[in-house]
Amino acid sequence: xxxxxxxxxxxxxxxxxxxxxxxxxxxxxxxxxxxxxxxxxxxxxxxxxxxxxxxxxxxxxxxxxxxxxxxxxxxxxxxxxxxxxxxxxxxxxxxxxxxxxxxxxxxxxxxxxxxxxxxxxxxxxxxxxxxxxxxxxxxxxxxxxxxxxxxxxxxxxxxxxxxxxxxxxxxxxxxxxxxxxxxxxxxxxxxxxxxxxxxxxxxxxxxxxxxxxxxxxxxxxxxxxxxxxxxxxxxxxxxxxxxxxxxxxxxxxxxxxxxxxxxxxxxxxxxxxxxxxxxxxxxxxxxxxxxxxxxxxxxxxxxxxxxxxxxxxxxxxxxxxxxxxxxxxxxxxxxxxxxxxxxxxxxxxxxxxxxxxxxxxxxxxxxxxxxxxxxxxxxxxxxxxx
Amino acid sequence: xxxxxxxxxxxxxxxxxxxxxxxxxxxxxxxxxxxxxxxxxxxxxxxxxxxxxxxxxxxxxxxxxxxxxxxxxxxxxxxxxxxxxxxxxxxx
Numbered sequence: 001x002x003x004x005x006x007x008x009x010x011x012x013x014x015x016x017x018x019x020x021x022x023x024x025x026x027x028x029x030x031x032x033x034x035x036x037x038x039x040x041x042x043x044x045x046x047x048x049x050x051x052x053x054x055x056x057x058x059x060x061x062x063x064x065x066x067x068x069x070x071x072x073x074x075x076x077x078x079x080x081x082x083x084x085x086x087x088x089x090x091x092x093x094x095x096x097x098x099x100x101x102x103x104x105x106x107x108x109x110x111x112x113x114x115x116x117x118x119x120x121x122x123x124x125x126x127x128x129x130x131x132x133x134x135x136x137x138x139x140x141x142x143x144x145x146x147x148x149x150x151x152x153x154x155x156x157x158x159x160x161x162x163x164x165x166x167x168x169x170x171x172x173x174x175x176x177x178x179x180x181x182x183x184x185x186x187x188x189x190x191x192x193x194x195x196x197x198x199x200x201x202x203x204x205x206x207x208x209x210x211x212x213x214x215x216x217x218x219x220x221x222x223x224x225x226x227x228x229x230x231x232x233x234x235x236x237x238x239x240x241x242x243x244x245x246x247x248x249x250x251x252x253x254x255x256x257x258x259x260x261x262x263x264x265x266x267x268x269x270x271x272x273x274x275x276x277x278x279x280x281x282x283x284x285x286x287x288x289x290x291x292x293x294x295x296x297x298x299x300x301x302x303x304x305x306x307x308x309x310x311x312x313x314x315x316x317x318x319x320x321x322x323x324x325x326x327x328x329x330x331x332x333x334x335x336x337x338x339x340x341x342x343x344x345x346x347x348x349x350x351x352x353x354x355x356x357x358x359x360x361x362x363x364x365x366x367x368x369x370x371x372x373x374x375x376x377x378x379x380x381x382x383x384x385x386x
Numbered sequence: 387x388x389x390x391x392x393x394x395x396x397x398x399x400x401x402x403x404x405x406x407x408x409x410x411x412x413x414x415x416x417x418x419x420x421x422x423x424x425x426x427x428x429x430x431x432x433x434x435x436x437x438x439x440x441x442x443x444x445x446x447x448x449x450x451x452x453x454x455x456x457x458x459x460x461x462x463x464x465x466x467x468x469x470x471x472x473x474x475x476x477x478x
Binding site: 012016020023024027030031032223224225241242243278279294296 | 408411412413415416419420425426427428429430431432434435436437438441
Protein backbone atom coordinates (compact mmCIF):
# COMPACT_ATOMS: atom_id res chain seq x y z
CA UNK A 1 0.00 0.00 0.00
CA UNK A 2 2.97 2.28 0.28
CA UNK A 3 2.79 3.13 -3.48
CA UNK A 4 -0.67 4.65 -3.11
CA UNK A 5 -0.64 8.11 -1.77
CA UNK A 6 -3.45 10.62 -1.77
CA UNK A 7 -2.17 12.56 -4.77
CA UNK A 8 -1.99 9.53 -7.01
CA UNK A 9 -5.39 8.33 -5.95
CA UNK A 10 -6.83 11.75 -6.64
CA UNK A 11 -5.30 11.73 -10.14
CA UNK A 12 -6.71 8.30 -10.92
CA UNK A 13 -10.17 9.11 -9.56
CA UNK A 14 -10.27 12.39 -11.49
CA UNK A 15 -9.21 10.62 -14.66
CA UNK A 16 -11.95 8.02 -14.08
CA UNK A 17 -14.58 10.70 -13.58
CA UNK A 18 -13.49 12.54 -16.71
CA UNK A 19 -13.53 9.35 -18.73
CA UNK A 20 -16.98 8.54 -17.39
CA UNK A 21 -18.24 12.00 -18.32
CA UNK A 22 -16.91 11.57 -21.85
CA UNK A 23 -18.51 8.13 -22.06
CA UNK A 24 -21.85 9.43 -20.80
CA UNK A 25 -21.83 12.40 -23.15
CA UNK A 26 -20.97 10.15 -26.06
CA UNK A 27 -23.80 7.85 -25.14
CA UNK A 28 -26.22 10.76 -24.79
CA UNK A 29 -25.24 12.14 -28.18
CA UNK A 30 -25.64 8.88 -30.05
CA UNK A 31 -28.67 7.79 -28.06
CA UNK A 32 -30.98 10.76 -28.13
CA UNK A 33 -29.29 13.88 -29.44
CA UNK A 34 -28.35 12.54 -32.82
CA UNK A 35 -31.47 11.84 -34.91
CA UNK A 36 -31.86 8.33 -36.21
CA UNK A 37 -31.31 7.99 -39.89
CA UNK A 38 -34.68 7.66 -41.54
CA UNK A 39 -34.73 5.32 -44.49
CA UNK A 40 -38.07 5.68 -46.25
CA UNK A 41 -39.55 2.29 -46.90
CA UNK A 42 -41.19 3.42 -50.11
CA UNK A 43 -44.37 1.77 -48.92
CA UNK A 44 -47.37 4.02 -49.15
CA UNK A 45 -50.86 3.24 -48.02
CA UNK A 46 -52.22 5.97 -50.27
CA UNK A 47 -52.87 3.71 -53.22
CA UNK A 48 -55.53 4.54 -55.69
CA UNK A 49 -57.87 1.92 -54.37
CA UNK A 50 -61.21 3.27 -53.14
CA UNK A 51 -61.36 4.26 -49.54
CA UNK A 52 -63.28 1.99 -47.20
CA UNK A 53 -66.85 3.04 -46.58
CA UNK A 54 -67.49 4.81 -43.33
CA UNK A 55 -69.19 3.11 -40.46
CA UNK A 56 -71.67 4.67 -38.12
CA UNK A 57 -70.14 7.29 -35.93
CA UNK A 58 -69.81 6.29 -32.28
CA UNK A 59 -71.73 8.40 -29.84
CA UNK A 60 -69.61 10.33 -27.37
CA UNK A 61 -70.27 9.13 -23.83
CA UNK A 62 -72.12 11.33 -21.42
CA UNK A 63 -69.88 12.89 -18.83
CA UNK A 64 -70.98 13.33 -15.26
CA UNK A 65 -68.18 12.69 -12.83
CA UNK A 66 -68.28 14.38 -9.47
CA UNK A 67 -64.97 16.22 -9.71
CA UNK A 68 -65.19 17.58 -13.19
CA UNK A 69 -62.22 18.84 -15.13
CA UNK A 70 -64.48 20.63 -17.54
CA UNK A 71 -64.40 24.29 -16.69
CA UNK A 72 -67.40 26.37 -16.03
CA UNK A 73 -68.18 29.20 -18.37
CA UNK A 74 -66.50 31.64 -16.07
CA UNK A 75 -63.34 29.61 -16.13
CA UNK A 76 -63.23 29.47 -19.88
CA UNK A 77 -61.31 32.24 -21.47
CA UNK A 78 -60.42 32.81 -25.04
CA UNK A 79 -57.05 31.77 -26.24
CA UNK A 80 -54.63 34.56 -26.79
CA UNK A 81 -51.30 34.11 -28.49
CA UNK A 82 -48.58 34.13 -25.86
CA UNK A 83 -45.94 35.42 -28.18
CA UNK A 84 -46.61 38.42 -30.39
CA UNK A 85 -46.19 36.35 -33.50
CA UNK A 86 -49.67 36.77 -34.88
CA UNK A 87 -49.85 38.49 -38.22
CA UNK A 88 -49.65 42.22 -37.79
CA UNK A 89 -52.53 42.81 -40.16
CA UNK A 90 -54.88 40.74 -38.08
CA UNK A 91 -57.57 43.05 -36.75
CA UNK A 92 -58.63 40.57 -34.11
CA UNK A 93 -55.26 40.32 -32.42
CA UNK A 94 -55.56 40.77 -28.68
CA UNK A 95 -52.82 42.26 -26.56
CA UNK A 96 -50.96 39.43 -24.81
CA UNK A 97 -52.08 38.50 -21.36
CA UNK A 98 -55.52 40.06 -21.45
CA UNK A 99 -58.24 37.48 -21.51
CA UNK A 100 -61.17 38.27 -23.68
CA UNK A 101 -64.57 37.50 -22.25
CA UNK A 102 -65.83 36.00 -25.47
CA UNK A 103 -66.13 32.22 -25.22
CA UNK A 104 -64.41 30.41 -27.99
CA UNK A 105 -67.53 28.65 -29.20
CA UNK A 106 -69.23 31.79 -30.38
CA UNK A 107 -67.70 32.17 -33.78
CA UNK A 108 -70.35 34.51 -35.15
CA UNK A 109 -69.50 37.08 -32.51
CA UNK A 110 -65.84 36.92 -33.19
CA UNK A 111 -64.39 39.43 -35.56
CA UNK A 112 -64.01 38.00 -38.98
CA UNK A 113 -60.69 38.40 -40.60
CA UNK A 114 -60.35 38.77 -44.29
CA UNK A 115 -59.19 35.62 -46.01
CA UNK A 116 -55.57 35.48 -45.05
CA UNK A 117 -52.59 34.36 -47.00
CA UNK A 118 -51.51 31.57 -44.64
CA UNK A 119 -53.75 28.60 -45.40
CA UNK A 120 -55.63 29.03 -48.64
CA UNK A 121 -59.08 27.53 -48.76
CA UNK A 122 -60.62 26.24 -51.92
CA UNK A 123 -64.17 27.58 -52.17
CA UNK A 124 -66.38 24.54 -52.45
CA UNK A 125 -69.91 23.89 -51.36
CA UNK A 126 -70.55 22.15 -48.02
CA UNK A 127 -69.73 18.52 -48.49
CA UNK A 128 -72.09 15.74 -47.67
CA UNK A 129 -69.72 12.99 -48.71
CA UNK A 130 -66.81 14.00 -46.48
CA UNK A 131 -65.67 12.27 -43.33
CA UNK A 132 -68.48 13.87 -41.37
CA UNK A 133 -71.13 12.94 -43.96
CA UNK A 134 -72.89 16.23 -43.77
CA UNK A 135 -72.95 16.42 -39.98
CA UNK A 136 -71.90 19.62 -38.27
CA UNK A 137 -72.69 21.57 -41.44
CA UNK A 138 -72.97 24.72 -39.34
CA UNK A 139 -69.27 24.44 -38.53
CA UNK A 140 -68.24 24.97 -42.12
CA UNK A 141 -68.61 27.87 -44.49
CA UNK A 142 -69.71 27.87 -48.07
CA UNK A 143 -66.29 28.83 -49.27
CA UNK A 144 -65.06 31.86 -47.42
CA UNK A 145 -62.44 31.65 -44.68
CA UNK A 146 -63.05 32.90 -41.17
CA UNK A 147 -59.79 33.15 -39.30
CA UNK A 148 -59.74 34.77 -35.88
CA UNK A 149 -57.73 34.30 -32.71
CA UNK A 150 -59.85 31.37 -31.64
CA UNK A 151 -61.63 30.06 -34.71
CA UNK A 152 -60.78 28.92 -38.19
CA UNK A 153 -63.58 27.99 -40.55
CA UNK A 154 -63.62 27.10 -44.19
CA UNK A 155 -65.61 24.73 -46.32
CA UNK A 156 -63.31 21.85 -45.37
CA UNK A 157 -61.92 22.60 -41.95
CA UNK A 158 -63.28 23.96 -38.70
CA UNK A 159 -61.02 24.54 -35.71
CA UNK A 160 -62.19 26.05 -32.47
CA UNK A 161 -59.56 26.89 -29.88
CA UNK A 162 -60.43 27.24 -26.24
CA UNK A 163 -58.30 27.88 -23.18
CA UNK A 164 -59.32 26.48 -19.83
CA UNK A 165 -58.19 27.19 -16.32
CA UNK A 166 -59.23 24.63 -13.72
CA UNK A 167 -58.17 23.37 -10.33
CA UNK A 168 -57.15 19.75 -10.03
CA UNK A 169 -56.46 18.55 -6.52
CA UNK A 170 -56.29 22.19 -5.45
CA UNK A 171 -53.56 23.12 -7.91
CA UNK A 172 -54.06 25.32 -10.96
CA UNK A 173 -54.01 23.74 -14.38
CA UNK A 174 -54.21 25.51 -17.72
CA UNK A 175 -54.98 23.62 -20.86
CA UNK A 176 -55.84 24.34 -24.46
CA UNK A 177 -58.24 22.39 -26.63
CA UNK A 178 -58.37 22.56 -30.40
CA UNK A 179 -61.70 21.11 -31.46
CA UNK A 180 -61.24 19.94 -35.01
CA UNK A 181 -63.79 19.10 -37.69
CA UNK A 182 -62.45 18.05 -41.06
CA UNK A 183 -64.10 16.82 -44.23
CA UNK A 184 -61.03 15.05 -45.56
CA UNK A 185 -58.50 12.94 -43.73
CA UNK A 186 -55.63 14.72 -45.50
CA UNK A 187 -56.46 17.80 -43.44
CA UNK A 188 -54.99 16.11 -40.37
CA UNK A 189 -51.37 15.78 -41.31
CA UNK A 190 -47.94 15.36 -39.78
CA UNK A 191 -44.77 17.20 -40.67
CA UNK A 192 -41.18 16.23 -40.02
CA UNK A 193 -38.41 18.72 -39.57
CA UNK A 194 -36.06 18.95 -42.54
CA UNK A 195 -33.40 20.97 -40.74
CA UNK A 196 -29.90 19.62 -40.31
CA UNK A 197 -30.49 18.50 -36.74
CA UNK A 198 -34.04 17.36 -37.51
CA UNK A 199 -35.52 19.77 -34.98
CA UNK A 200 -37.65 22.86 -35.35
CA UNK A 201 -40.03 24.90 -33.28
CA UNK A 202 -43.62 23.70 -33.50
CA UNK A 203 -44.84 27.05 -34.81
CA UNK A 204 -42.12 27.15 -37.45
CA UNK A 205 -42.96 23.68 -38.69
CA UNK A 206 -46.63 24.62 -38.67
CA UNK A 207 -46.06 27.77 -40.70
CA UNK A 208 -43.70 26.08 -43.12
CA UNK A 209 -46.34 23.50 -43.94
CA UNK A 210 -49.31 25.83 -44.15
CA UNK A 211 -50.78 24.48 -40.95
CA UNK A 212 -53.55 26.20 -39.03
CA UNK A 213 -53.13 24.51 -35.67
CA UNK A 214 -50.31 22.24 -34.59
CA UNK A 215 -48.96 20.40 -31.58
CA UNK A 216 -45.88 18.34 -30.97
CA UNK A 217 -45.85 14.81 -32.33
CA UNK A 218 -44.33 11.64 -30.93
CA UNK A 219 -40.62 12.53 -31.34
CA UNK A 220 -40.20 9.34 -33.32
CA UNK A 221 -36.97 10.32 -35.07
CA UNK A 222 -35.13 10.13 -31.78
CA UNK A 223 -36.42 6.71 -30.86
CA UNK A 224 -34.96 3.59 -32.33
CA UNK A 225 -38.17 1.65 -32.58
CA UNK A 226 -41.90 2.16 -32.69
CA UNK A 227 -44.22 2.08 -35.66
CA UNK A 228 -44.15 5.32 -37.65
CA UNK A 229 -46.58 6.04 -40.46
CA UNK A 230 -46.93 9.63 -41.59
CA UNK A 231 -49.39 10.93 -44.16
CA UNK A 232 -49.96 7.41 -45.43
CA UNK A 233 -46.29 6.59 -45.82
CA UNK A 234 -44.57 3.88 -43.84
CA UNK A 235 -41.44 5.30 -42.24
CA UNK A 236 -40.64 2.62 -39.68
CA UNK A 237 -42.18 -0.80 -39.45
CA UNK A 238 -41.14 -1.93 -35.99
CA UNK A 239 -43.66 -2.04 -33.20
CA UNK A 240 -42.14 -1.02 -29.90
CA UNK A 241 -42.42 -3.92 -27.45
CA UNK A 242 -43.30 -1.64 -24.54
CA UNK A 243 -45.34 1.15 -26.10
CA UNK A 244 -48.99 1.53 -26.92
CA UNK A 245 -49.80 2.49 -30.48
CA UNK A 246 -52.25 4.97 -31.94
CA UNK A 247 -53.38 4.59 -35.54
CA UNK A 248 -55.48 7.01 -37.55
CA UNK A 249 -56.94 5.20 -40.52
CA UNK A 250 -57.83 6.71 -43.85
CA UNK A 251 -61.52 6.20 -43.23
CA UNK A 252 -61.20 8.73 -40.42
CA UNK A 253 -61.37 6.29 -37.53
CA UNK A 254 -58.71 6.33 -34.88
CA UNK A 255 -57.83 3.37 -32.71
CA UNK A 256 -55.40 2.93 -29.87
CA UNK A 257 -53.84 -0.36 -28.94
CA UNK A 258 -52.09 -1.55 -25.85
CA UNK A 259 -48.62 -2.99 -26.34
CA UNK A 260 -48.76 -6.40 -27.90
CA UNK A 261 -52.43 -6.04 -28.73
CA UNK A 262 -52.05 -5.60 -32.47
CA UNK A 263 -49.73 -6.78 -35.20
CA UNK A 264 -48.48 -4.86 -38.19
CA UNK A 265 -50.45 -6.77 -40.78
CA UNK A 266 -53.72 -6.00 -39.04
CA UNK A 267 -52.86 -2.32 -39.05
CA UNK A 268 -51.75 -2.33 -42.67
CA UNK A 269 -54.90 -4.14 -43.76
CA UNK A 270 -57.02 -1.21 -42.61
CA UNK A 271 -54.96 1.34 -44.53
CA UNK A 272 -53.46 3.59 -41.90
CA UNK A 273 -52.83 7.27 -42.50
CA UNK A 274 -50.85 7.96 -39.35
CA UNK A 275 -49.39 5.74 -36.66
CA UNK A 276 -47.85 7.23 -33.54
CA UNK A 277 -45.69 5.41 -31.02
CA UNK A 278 -45.42 7.25 -27.77
CA UNK A 279 -48.35 6.78 -25.51
CA UNK A 280 -49.79 5.66 -23.37
CA UNK A 281 -53.31 5.00 -24.48
CA UNK A 282 -55.62 7.17 -22.39
CA UNK A 283 -59.07 5.65 -22.79
CA UNK A 284 -60.24 2.08 -22.79
CA UNK A 285 -63.60 1.47 -24.46
CA UNK A 286 -64.27 5.16 -24.11
CA UNK A 287 -63.74 5.11 -20.35
CA UNK A 288 -60.94 6.73 -18.37
CA UNK A 289 -58.13 4.45 -17.28
CA UNK A 290 -56.41 4.17 -13.95
CA UNK A 291 -53.24 2.32 -14.85
CA UNK A 292 -51.07 3.25 -17.78
CA UNK A 293 -48.25 1.81 -19.75
CA UNK A 294 -45.80 4.51 -18.76
CA UNK A 295 -43.45 5.42 -15.96
CA UNK A 296 -44.11 9.17 -16.30
CA UNK A 297 -47.43 9.45 -14.49
CA UNK A 298 -46.84 12.45 -12.30
CA UNK A 299 -47.60 16.15 -12.91
CA UNK A 300 -46.25 17.18 -16.27
CA UNK A 301 -47.04 19.29 -19.30
CA UNK A 302 -49.04 17.08 -21.63
CA UNK A 303 -50.00 16.81 -25.25
CA UNK A 304 -52.71 14.46 -26.46
CA UNK A 305 -54.86 13.70 -29.44
CA UNK A 306 -58.48 12.74 -29.02
CA UNK A 307 -61.03 11.15 -31.31
CA UNK A 308 -64.80 11.53 -31.28
CA UNK A 309 -65.89 10.14 -34.63
CA UNK A 310 -64.53 10.12 -38.17
CA UNK A 311 -63.76 13.72 -39.05
CA UNK A 312 -64.02 15.02 -35.50
CA UNK A 313 -60.87 15.13 -33.37
CA UNK A 314 -59.24 17.28 -30.78
CA UNK A 315 -55.71 18.25 -29.86
CA UNK A 316 -55.10 19.03 -26.21
CA UNK A 317 -52.07 20.72 -24.70
CA UNK A 318 -51.74 21.06 -20.96
CA UNK A 319 -49.28 23.62 -19.67
CA UNK A 320 -47.20 22.56 -16.70
CA UNK A 321 -44.13 22.93 -14.50
CA UNK A 322 -45.11 26.53 -13.85
CA UNK A 323 -45.94 26.43 -10.19
CA UNK A 324 -47.44 27.77 -8.07
CA UNK A 325 -49.74 30.21 -9.81
CA UNK A 326 -50.14 29.24 -13.42
CA UNK A 327 -50.17 25.50 -14.12
CA UNK A 328 -48.75 22.34 -12.61
CA UNK A 329 -49.57 20.10 -15.54
CA UNK A 330 -51.58 16.92 -15.25
CA UNK A 331 -51.03 13.42 -14.00
CA UNK A 332 -51.69 10.75 -16.59
CA UNK A 333 -54.85 9.71 -14.78
CA UNK A 334 -56.14 13.26 -14.82
CA UNK A 335 -55.35 13.59 -18.51
CA UNK A 336 -57.31 10.42 -19.15
CA UNK A 337 -60.20 11.86 -17.19
CA UNK A 338 -59.98 15.13 -19.11
CA UNK A 339 -60.12 13.37 -22.47
CA UNK A 340 -63.11 11.40 -21.28
CA UNK A 341 -64.88 14.54 -20.15
CA UNK A 342 -64.19 16.20 -23.45
CA UNK A 343 -66.27 13.39 -24.92
CA UNK A 344 -63.50 11.51 -26.71
CA UNK A 345 -63.91 7.83 -27.39
CA UNK A 346 -60.22 7.28 -28.06
CA UNK A 347 -57.30 9.31 -26.80
CA UNK A 348 -53.55 8.99 -26.93
CA UNK A 349 -50.74 10.80 -25.19
CA UNK A 350 -48.13 12.43 -27.40
CA UNK A 351 -44.77 13.94 -26.53
CA UNK A 352 -45.18 16.24 -23.54
CA UNK A 353 -42.82 17.96 -21.17
CA UNK A 354 -41.06 20.98 -22.62
CA UNK A 355 -42.12 19.90 -26.11
CA UNK A 356 -45.83 20.22 -25.33
CA UNK A 357 -47.10 23.31 -27.07
CA UNK A 358 -49.86 24.39 -29.36
CA UNK A 359 -49.44 26.72 -32.32
CA UNK A 360 -52.35 28.56 -33.88
CA UNK A 361 -52.66 31.57 -36.07
CA UNK A 362 -48.94 31.71 -36.68
CA UNK A 363 -47.78 31.69 -33.08
CA UNK A 364 -47.64 29.63 -29.93
CA UNK A 365 -50.83 30.07 -27.92
CA UNK A 366 -49.95 27.79 -25.02
CA UNK A 367 -47.33 28.64 -22.42
CA UNK A 368 -44.65 25.93 -22.65
CA UNK A 369 -42.39 25.62 -19.66
CA UNK A 370 -39.03 27.39 -20.07
CA UNK A 371 -40.17 28.61 -23.47
CA UNK A 372 -40.48 25.13 -24.89
CA UNK A 373 -38.04 23.34 -27.11
CA UNK A 374 -37.73 22.14 -30.64
CA UNK A 375 -39.44 19.05 -31.89
CA UNK A 376 -38.71 16.75 -34.78
CA UNK A 377 -42.31 16.32 -35.84
CA UNK A 378 -45.72 17.88 -35.41
CA UNK A 379 -49.35 16.97 -35.82
CA UNK A 380 -51.16 19.74 -37.63
CA UNK A 381 -54.39 20.58 -39.38
CA UNK A 382 -54.49 22.31 -42.72
CA UNK A 383 -56.64 22.54 -45.78
CA UNK A 384 -56.93 19.14 -47.48
CA UNK A 385 -54.49 18.01 -50.12
CA UNK A 386 -57.08 16.66 -52.52
CA UNK B 387 9.42 6.11 -12.22
CA UNK B 388 9.33 3.88 -9.19
CA UNK B 389 9.44 0.17 -10.00
CA UNK B 390 6.04 -1.34 -9.33
CA UNK B 391 4.54 2.09 -8.70
CA UNK B 392 1.27 3.45 -9.96
CA UNK B 393 2.80 4.81 -13.15
CA UNK B 394 5.21 2.00 -13.81
CA UNK B 395 4.26 0.87 -17.32
CA UNK B 396 7.21 -1.47 -17.83
CA UNK B 397 5.02 -4.49 -17.23
CA UNK B 398 2.67 -4.50 -20.20
CA UNK B 399 0.35 -7.14 -18.78
CA UNK B 400 -0.03 -5.07 -15.68
CA UNK B 401 -0.88 -1.98 -17.74
CA UNK B 402 -3.50 -3.91 -19.67
CA UNK B 403 -5.00 -5.21 -16.45
CA UNK B 404 -5.18 -1.75 -14.93
CA UNK B 405 -6.79 -0.23 -18.02
CA UNK B 406 -9.24 -3.11 -18.30
CA UNK B 407 -10.21 -2.76 -14.68
CA UNK B 408 -10.91 0.94 -15.09
CA UNK B 409 -12.84 0.44 -18.32
CA UNK B 410 -14.91 -2.26 -16.70
CA UNK B 411 -15.67 0.05 -13.82
CA UNK B 412 -16.67 2.90 -16.15
CA UNK B 413 -18.98 0.77 -18.24
CA UNK B 414 -20.47 -0.80 -15.12
CA UNK B 415 -21.31 2.64 -13.71
CA UNK B 416 -22.74 3.69 -17.07
CA UNK B 417 -24.99 0.65 -17.25
CA UNK B 418 -26.13 1.25 -13.68
CA UNK B 419 -26.95 4.87 -14.50
CA UNK B 420 -28.89 3.75 -17.58
CA UNK B 421 -30.75 1.22 -15.49
CA UNK B 422 -31.82 3.85 -12.98
CA UNK B 423 -32.92 6.48 -15.50
CA UNK B 424 -34.71 3.84 -17.53
CA UNK B 425 -36.84 3.19 -14.46
CA UNK B 426 -37.74 6.89 -14.45
CA UNK B 427 -38.65 7.17 -18.12
CA UNK B 428 -38.76 3.90 -19.99
CA UNK B 429 -40.03 5.64 -23.14
CA UNK B 430 -36.52 6.93 -23.72
CA UNK B 431 -35.32 3.34 -24.23
CA UNK B 432 -32.21 3.73 -22.10
CA UNK B 433 -31.91 0.00 -21.61
CA UNK B 434 -33.53 -1.34 -24.73
CA UNK B 435 -32.03 0.68 -27.57
CA UNK B 436 -29.41 -0.99 -29.78
CA UNK B 437 -26.75 1.36 -28.40
CA UNK B 438 -27.57 0.32 -24.84
CA UNK B 439 -27.34 -3.31 -25.81
CA UNK B 440 -23.90 -2.67 -27.24
CA UNK B 441 -22.90 -1.01 -23.97
CA UNK B 442 -24.01 -4.06 -22.04
CA UNK B 443 -22.18 -6.33 -24.46
CA UNK B 444 -18.99 -4.28 -24.12
CA UNK B 445 -19.31 -4.41 -20.34
CA UNK B 446 -19.69 -8.17 -20.49
CA UNK B 447 -16.65 -8.49 -22.76
CA UNK B 448 -14.52 -6.26 -20.53
CA UNK B 449 -15.61 -8.10 -17.44
CA UNK B 450 -14.81 -11.42 -19.07
CA UNK B 451 -11.31 -10.41 -20.19
CA UNK B 452 -10.61 -8.72 -16.89
CA UNK B 453 -11.73 -11.78 -14.98
CA UNK B 454 -9.63 -14.11 -17.11
CA UNK B 455 -6.56 -11.94 -16.57
CA UNK B 456 -7.25 -11.84 -12.85
CA UNK B 457 -7.54 -15.61 -12.72
CA UNK B 458 -4.31 -16.01 -14.65
CA UNK B 459 -2.56 -13.56 -12.37
CA UNK B 460 -3.77 -15.40 -9.33
CA UNK B 461 -2.74 -18.67 -10.88
CA UNK B 462 0.74 -17.35 -11.60
CA UNK B 463 1.13 -15.67 -8.26
CA UNK B 464 4.81 -16.19 -7.35
CA UNK B 465 4.03 -16.35 -3.67
CA UNK B 466 1.58 -19.11 -4.31
CA UNK B 467 4.11 -21.01 -6.46
CA UNK B 468 6.72 -20.59 -3.77
CA UNK B 469 4.38 -21.92 -1.13
CA UNK B 470 3.45 -24.79 -3.39
CA UNK B 471 7.11 -25.76 -3.91
CA UNK B 472 7.79 -25.70 -0.20
CA UNK B 473 4.58 -27.37 0.74
CA UNK B 474 1.62 -25.73 2.43
CA UNK B 475 2.52 -23.89 5.58
CA UNK B 476 6.29 -24.27 5.00
CA UNK B 477 6.95 -20.54 5.17
CA UNK B 478 5.13 -20.05 8.43
